[in-house]
Amino acid sequence: QVQLVESGGGLVQAGGSLTLSCAASGGTFSSYAMGWFRQAPGKEREFVAAINASGKTKYEDAVKGRFTISRENAKKTMYLQLNSVKVEDTALYYCAVTRSPQLGSGWGWYDYWGQGTQVTVSS
Numbered sequence: 001q002v003q004l005v006e007s008g009g010g011l012v013q014a015g016g017s018l019t020l021s022c023a024a025s026g027g028t029f030s031s032y033a034m035g036w037f038r039q040a041p042g043k044e045r046e047f048v049a050a051i052n053a054s055g056k057t058k059y060e061d062a063v064k065g066r067f068t069i070s071r072e073n074a075k076k077t078m079y080l081q082l083n084s085v086k087v088e089d090t091a092l093y094y095c096a097v098t099r100s101p102q103l104g105s106g107w108g109w110y111d112y113w114g115q116g117t118q119v120t121v122s123s
Contacts, residue, residue, distance in 0.1 A: 002027040002097050002112040009093060009117030012085055020080040020117060022095030027112075030073040033098050036080045037107060038091035038119075045094070047105040049080060058103045063089075085121045092116040
């Protein structure tokens, strides 16, 4: 069983930066692919970014060039650096882990989820 805890969310002005963290416990962290999703009020959960064990990454088009996903296997932690944030980035951000080593962008690909951390971008 894998437990995930997100942190780092908060209120940020448009154009600013924020770093989200996802701390994992249990499981074989270093072999899993991991991802970030987000859900805005009234909208479906959507893919943001993913990273596999070897560091290969995948991004949703709207965040390419602004967000950076990374991981530190020794700390069992994944990160999402948000730069040049926009009001439309406001959402509850979730981290997720899949037992597969492959990258995936569908929420059904992932086996374990955190509780989420809120990011609010003000204009």
